[in-house]
Amino acid sequence: xxxxxxxxxxxxxxxxxxxxxxxxxxxxxxxxxxxxxxxxxxxxxxxxxxxxxxxxxxxxxxxxxxxxxxxxxxxxxxxxxxxxxxxxxxxxxxxxxxxxxxxxxxxxxxxx
Amino acid sequence: xxxxxxxxxxxxxxxxxxxxxxxxxxxxxxxxxxxxxxxxxxxxxxxxxxxxxxxxxxxxxxxxxxxxxxxxxxxxxxxxxxxxxxxxxxxxxxxxxxxxxxxxxxxxxxxxxxxx
Numbered sequence: 001x002x003x004x005x006x007x008x009x010x011x012x013x014x015x016x017x018x019x020x021x022x023x024x025x026x027x028x029x030x031x032x033x034x035x036x037x038x039x040x041x042x043x044x045x046x047x048x049x050x051x052x053x054x055x056x057x058x059x060x061x062x063x064x065x066x067x068x069x070x071x072x073x074x075x076x077x078x079x080x081x082x083x084x085x086x087x088x089x090x091x092x093x094x095x096x097x098x099x100x101x102x103x104x105x106x107x108x109x110x111x112x
Numbered sequence: 113x114x115x116x117x118x119x120x121x122x123x124x125x126x127x128x129x130x131x132x133x134x135x136x137x138x139x140x141x142x143x144x145x146x147x148x149x150x151x152x153x154x155x156x157x158x159x160x161x162x163x164x165x166x167x168x169x170x171x172x173x174x175x176x177x178x179x180x181x182x183x184x185x186x187x188x189x190x191x192x193x194x195x196x197x198x199x200x201x202x203x204x205x206x207x208x209x210x211x212x213x214x215x216x217x218x219x220x221x222x223x224x225x226x227x228x
Contacts, residue, residue: 004154034215043116043202043219044155051214089154098143098162098209099170100217102154 002027006090006103013080013110021075021106023064023090031092033057033066033073034100038087047075047088080110115139118203118220125193125227133188133223135203141218143206144186145170146178148199149222155202161186162209193227200224 007022025031032051036044048057050066050073057064064075073090090103119134135144145160147170157170161180175197177189186205190197203220206212 043221046215049215093213098212099157104152104154
């Protein structure tokens with residue numbers, strides 16, 4: 001079946017540090033890949049997405065590249081802010097169904 | 113525009129009790145779904161619906177029922193609550209199944225359920 005493996009947290013960083021969260025996936029066919037963000041007390045919001053190999057999704061300074069050869073979709077941000085403190089989820093949508101498979105989530109805390 | 117509204121936000125149940133988590137959206141979305149979020153496990157799909165009158169099981173459907181009699185509402189029923197159902201529940205909707213596959217999904221704020 002489809003699955004997503006995400007690096008375990010929690011991750012604690014200082015402001016302006018570089019953030020990377022690893023995500024790898026297992027799926028048949030050509031899934032779409034997503035990063036969602038969950039701020040404290042809120043539901044999930046789509047952060048960025050990529051729908052085919054070598055696509056780069058980007059938003060709010062975050063980037064992730066769909067690497068089919070390594071089945072990865074790592075999230076990166078060059079300079080984090082306190083407001084980036086949240087839980088980040090990697091997810092995939094397979095080509096043949098209407099279900100999202102989520103990773104376990106990574107809690108990121110950015111200190112001033 | 114209220115988006116996706118979940119009620120109640122917090123609930124404590126005794127083992128064996130039944131209850132319904134309500135989910136409503138005012139965006140005329142075809143696709144609706146329920147997830148549960150547990151520590152270290154991410155979100156897992158319970159049930160989903162691609163339109164009024166159509167429902168299907170997700171990854172963890174046991175112990176839960178759903179119905180979709182209207183486009184707007186997608187209630188989740190716990191038939192006989194168990195401590196293993198202690199979790200945070202999220203309702204999510206999308207304009208269409210294809211919008212869902214593109215990741216354009218709106219989540220509710222969550223319902224915290226404790227079963228004692």
